[in-house]
Amino acid sequence: MLMALECxxxxxxxxxxxxxxxxxxxxxRQKIVREVARLLPDLDMTSTPPENSMLVYETIARLSGCPDPFLDLKKTSNQRALDLLPRLKEILAAAADPLWAAIRLAMAGNVIDYGAHHDFDLNQALGDCLAREPAINHYGLLQKDLRTARTVLYLGDNCGELVFDGLVLERLKQEVTLAVKERPIINDALREDALTCGLDRLAKVMDNGTACPGTPVPLCSPEFQQAFAAADLIISKGQGNFETLSETRAPLYFLLMVKCQVVADHIAALTGMPARAVTTGDLVLLRTPHWR
Amino acid sequence: MLMALECxxxxxxxxxxxxxxxxxxxxxRQKIVREVARLLPDLDMTSTPPENSMLVYETIARLSGCPDPFLDLKKTSNQRALDLLPRLKEILAAAADPLWAAIRLAMAGNVIDYGAHHDFDLNQALGDCLAREPAINHYGLLQKDLRTARTVLYLGDNCGELVFDGLVLERLKQEVTLAVKERPIINDALREDALTCGLDRLAKVMDNGTACPGTPVPLCSPEFQQAFAAADLIISKGQGNFETLSETRAPLYFLLMVKCQVVADHIAALTGMPARAVTTGDLVLLRTPHWR
Incomplete structure (x- = not known):
């Protein structure tokens, strides 16, 4: 998905x-905001928002001398999500289709995002999300594709949210790899967050070799590119991964909460839906149209 | 009120x-947004947001060749407000205190603002506003000050909203002057809008000599500065006028709907209220603390 002026x-x-x-x-702070403003006229409008955002966050880190400003927020959101785990397991135990329930919780967990939104009540947001039908729901197709897939690559998104992703991972019967980011970027999960959230017990954990809040495959490490090419099925979590992969030809399923109208409009265009059919706050489970 | 980084x-x-x-x-469009981004690092952070915004909108007008991009929206909002007039008069006819009811409607009319907000349902917004108590309500003080004032200067804000201001103007027993902006800036009312909305029948209409979405007195015309200095009481409508006058020593009453948290925090600080006591969407009728 290309940059929009709104970005x-x-x-x-x-x-x-x-x-x-x-x-x-x-x-x-003033110097940082001014320097980022100075970058804006020269950003690459033919690239994706997450790729451009790397330059923004590098500038902030360089000027402030703080390489990981979201560190405390990340630790807190991991802990808050872990605290919720018993309640989440109860929800799953009562569910008619535990995989579907886990996927819904994982979509709901995508509300944890300090890049797009700063204030949210996790409990409230969870309740709201579970009460809402996804705007796009390709779960039937996913079930079918999972029947023949032997390997799944799961592209993680944010800290905290990882705990919810674990609910899906533990229900997949495939050989699963979880990919996280290599270096700090916003509140995106790193290897240490995957360990903190206990995901290494459910999947092989690897990083994608970038500090991009998405998955720009050509910029990723050779190991990651290989895993990406070899996976029978890829579940891409969150908006940043979607933004970088929406035009990629691969066995992709996108699982996200829509956090801005630019992405919403792109999803509508991608799926042939009328403009404004998708909107901020919508939950989406989308099989990419760019696959067989 | 000084610029904030949020601006x-x-x-x-x-x-x-x-x-x-x-x-x-x-x-x-892309060129315009990029050029405005280029301006941002050099804006004067020791000045007010409306004064800085002049440079922003001048740049847009210069690059686009369109001196009044909001013209159609202004005409539409004048007409929509005039269409509402019979209903507004009914509300006033039924009110126990018609001046207070008119002031509440005038605060509610401040929802019409294409600078701060782009989407609103006027009817819905009016209903919401009338159901809500102002966060700050100095109406009792205003009544008292109006008893001794012989002249009132009313600083108009936006098109459409003017129709609501007229409800207040026709209830004031003083000699009233309405000030508008001299040249197009966002959707701020000009002399022609005052005439369209029939305000010339209720007050002497003058412009302030600027194309600023506020009232920066030192930049205003000598005639306006004289009227400002001579007025027994000044009613300043809307956020832009507040931002430029919040530190001015004058017989000011501010009447506005708060449209951003920077202004909300400034109002709280100005009135000695705790942080976050005022918030976006709040209605405010405030007697300036910078007067006798």
Whole structure:
């Protein structure tokens, strides 16, 4: 998905938020936001938003001297999600179709995202999500494709959210690999978060070799590219992974909560739905149209 | 009120919206947003947001060649408000205190603002506003000050909204002057809008000599500055006028709907209220603390 003009003010808003997390110094915060503004006119509008955002967050890290401003938030969201685990397991135990229930919880867990949204009540958001039907629901197709797939690559998204992803991973009968990011970027999960959330007991954990809040395959490590090419089925979690993979020809299923109208419009266009048929806050389980 | 870092992404968002209104050409829109981004690092953070916004909107007008991108929206909102007038008069006829009812409607009319918000349902918004108590309500003080005031200067804000202001103007027993902006800026009311909305029958109409979405007194015309200095009481309508006058020593009453948290926090600080006591969407009738 290409950059939209809307991404430019959004990057600046994100820069302000990250600057606040990075430093208490008002002067330095101002310098960071100004320098990010200076980057905007020269961003590559023919690339994806997550790829461009790397330059934004690198600038913030360089100027602030803080390489991982979201570290505390990431730890907190891991812990909050782990605290919820007993309740989530109860929900699953009562479900008629535990895999479907796990997928719904994993979509709901995508509400944890400090890049797009800053304030949310996890409990409230979970309840809302579980009460809502996905705007696009290709679960039937996923069940069918899972019947023949022997390997699944699961592209993780954010910290905390990983705990919800684990509910899906433990129900997959395939050989599963979980991919996370190599270096800190926003609140995206790293290998250490996967370990904290106990995901190494459910899947092989690898990183994709980037500090991109998405999965730009050509920029990923050779090991990851190989895993990507070899997987029978790939579950791509969250908006950043979707933004970088929406045009990629691969056995992809996208699982996300839509967090901005640019992405919503892109999903509608991709699936031949009318404009505004998808909107911010919608849950989506989408089989890519760019596959056999 | 000084610029906040939050104003920078907000300006860029506004630039994108105005660019869309100004031209259908995607390339030109992109150029406009990029050029506005280029301005941001050098904006004067020791000035007010409306004063800085002049540079933003001048840039948009210069690049697009469209001096008044909001013209159609302004005409539409004048007409929609005039269409509502019979219903508004019914509400007033049934009110125990018609001046108070008119003030509440005028605050509610402040929801019409294409700078801060783009989508709103006027009917819905009116109902919501009338059902809500103002977060700050100095109506008792206003009644008292009106008893001794012989002249009132009313600082108009947006098109459409003017019709609601008229309900207040026709209930004031003082000699009233309505000030509007001299040249197009966002959807702020000009002299022709005051005439369209019939306000010249209720007050002397003058412009403030600027194309600023506020009232930066030192930049205003000598005639306006004289009227400002001479008025026994000034009613300042809307957020832009508040932002430029919040520190001015004058007999000011501010009447507005709060449209961003930066302004909300400034109001809280100004009135000694705890942080977050005022929030976006709040209605405010505030007697300035910077007066006798």
């Amino acid at each position: 430019l003010p959004c990057f600046l808003r994100q820069a302000l938020y990250a600057a606040r997390l990075s430093t208490p110094a008002a002067d330095l | 920078l992404p907000c300006f860029l968002r506004q630039a994108l919206y105005a660019a869309r209104l100004s031209t259908p050409a995607a390339d030109l």
